Structure formats: C-alpha cells, structure tokens
Amino acid sequence: MSIQENIREVLSTLPAGVRLVAVSKYHPVEALQEAYDGGQRIFGESKVQEMTTKHEQLPSDIQWHFIGHLQTNKVKYIAPYVALIHGVDSYKLLCEINRQGQRAGRIIPCLLQLHVAQEETKFGFSLDECQQLLDAGEWRTLPYVSIRGLMGMASNTDDMAQVRREFATLGKFFSQVREKYFSDRAEFCELSMGMSDDYPIAIEEGSTLVRVGSRIFGQRVY
Ligand SMILES: *Cc1c(COP(=O)(O)O)cnc(C)c1O
Numbered sequence: 001m002s003i004q005e006n007i008r009e010v011l012s013t014l015p016a017g018v019r020l021v022a023v024s025k026y027h028p029v030e031a032l033q034e035a036y037d038g039g040q041r042i043f044g045e046s047k048v049q050e051m052t053t054k055h056e057q058l059p060s061d062i063q064w065h066f067i068g069h070l071q072t073n074k075v076k077y078i079a080p081y082v083a084l085i086h087g088v089d090s091y092k093l094l095c096e097i098n099r100q101g102q103r104a105g106r107i108i109p110c111l112l113q114l115h116v117a118q119e120e121t122k123f124g125f126s127l128d129e130c131q132q133l134l135d136a137g138e139w140r141t142l143p144y145v146s147i148r149g150l151m152g153m154a155s156n157t158d159d160m161a162q163v164r165r166e167f168a169t170l171g172k173f174f175s176q177v178r179e180k181y182f183s184d185r186a187e188f189c190e191l192s193m194g195m196s197d198d199y200p201i202a203i204e205e206g207s208t209l210v211r212v213g214s215r216i217f218g219q220r221v222y
Contacts, residue, residue, distance in 0.1 A: 023213030101217025
C-alpha cells in the first residue's frame with residue numbers, strides 16, 4: 001500500500017476531534033511530500049536538525065510537531081516555526097522555550113510529557129512531579145509558552161491490558177489537571193497518546209492527537 005493509502009486507512013478509523021500526527025522521522029522528504037500531496041499537514045519529527053532541514057525543503061503550511069526529547073540548547077533552532085512541542089519534561093525547558101518564543105516573537109504551544117510506562121528510559125514527569133510544577137504556579141508567568149495539554153507513551157509490551165491501564169491513567173490525570181489548573185484556559189485541550197501499535201486503545205481512553213509513524217511510512221532505517 002502507498003503512503004497515501006495508509007494515511008487514508010488510519011484517518012478512516014479516527015473519530016471526530018482526533019487528529020493525526022504523521023511521524024516522519026528518518027524518512028526522506030519525498031515520503032513526506034507524498035503524504036502532503038494526499039492532504040496531510042501535521043508531521044512529527046524527533047530530531048531538531050532533521051526537522052529543520054525538512055521544514056526548509058517542504059511547503060510552508062506544514063505544521064511541524066516536535067515529538068522527541070528536546071535539549072534546552074536546541075530550542076532556538078525550532079522556536080521560529082514549530083507548531084507544537086510534545087515532550088516538555090522540565091520547568092527549565094519550559095523557561096527556555098519561553099525565552100526563545102520571546103526572541104522569535106511568538107507564543108509556542110507545548111505539551112507536558114508524563115511518564116507512566118514501565119521502561120526506565122522514557123522521559124517525562126511523574127504524575128506527582130507534574131502536579132507539583134502546576135501547583136508552584138510559576139508557569140503562569142511565562143507569556144511566550146502556551147500549555148495545550150499532556151503527552152505520554154504506554155509501555156512497549158504485548159500486554160494490551162497494561163497499555164490500556166496506562167492510557168486510562170493519563171486520560172484521568174488529563175481531566176483532573178484540566179479542571180484544577182486550566183478551567184479558565186480553553187486552549188488546554190490536547191492529549192497526545194497512541195502510536196502505530198496502540199493508537200486505537202489510546203483513542204478509546206481519550207487521546208486527541210495520535211502519533212503514527214511506521215503504519216504510514218513503513219519501517220524506519222536508523
Ligand atoms: C517514533 C515515535 C512515534 C511513532 O512510532 P510508530 O510506532 O512508528 O508509530 C510516536 N511517538 C513518539 C514519541 C515517537 O518517538
């Protein structure tokens with residue numbers, strides 16, 4: 001199946017209100033162009049240099065979502081154009097995004113990344129840490145950052161009951177956080193969860209943004 005057919009197939013399973021981030025990391029610009037020609041406008045990348053190069057080569061109405069681990073010293077390269085940073089995992093990073101947003105003259109949309117999976121290696125706040133950051137309230141003083149919601153990944157396991165439990169934990173936490181801290185901020189409305197192998201479950205548990213790569217573009221060659 002072609003890239004465009006794969007996208008159509010994924011889109012046909014998404015309910016209204018759920019958007020598709022086509023995760024194009026490690027794939028050549030020709031693959032992204034094919035997806036673009038089929039109507040796809042949101043692309044997810046995980047490396048700053050790669051995303052910036054693709055941004056320069058492809059049409060300017062693409063919304064570039066940064067889904068990887070972002071180092072503070074690289075925020076400046078994507079600040080002028082990034083549409084959404086999914087993986088904010090420290091207050092320090094949030095401050096740097098604010099600083100670079102000011103320099104670039106734009107408010108940068110972000111998601112706070114939570115760690116609910118069992119793997120040690122995944123980045124993100126614990127639920128407690130996230131709660132503490134929001135309670136501290138300093139984030140309200142950052143005018144060039146807009147916190148749009150939360151992002152998370154489930155464990156990489158065949159145990160779909162566990163995957164569902166983790167997504168349900170995120171979904172519940174998202175609702176609580178929205179009510180407690182963002183009831184006056186309608187822009188807090190995105191829950192980014194679900195990848196190629198688990199996005200249907202993520203949607204059932206409340207995802208609004210699914211990040212699908214290999215199911216669209218095929219296997220990545222690293
Ligand atoms: C690579 C990646 C994806 C896409 O994974 P697939 O299994 O190829 O769909 C989604 N989210 C993040 C954070 C990723 O790094």
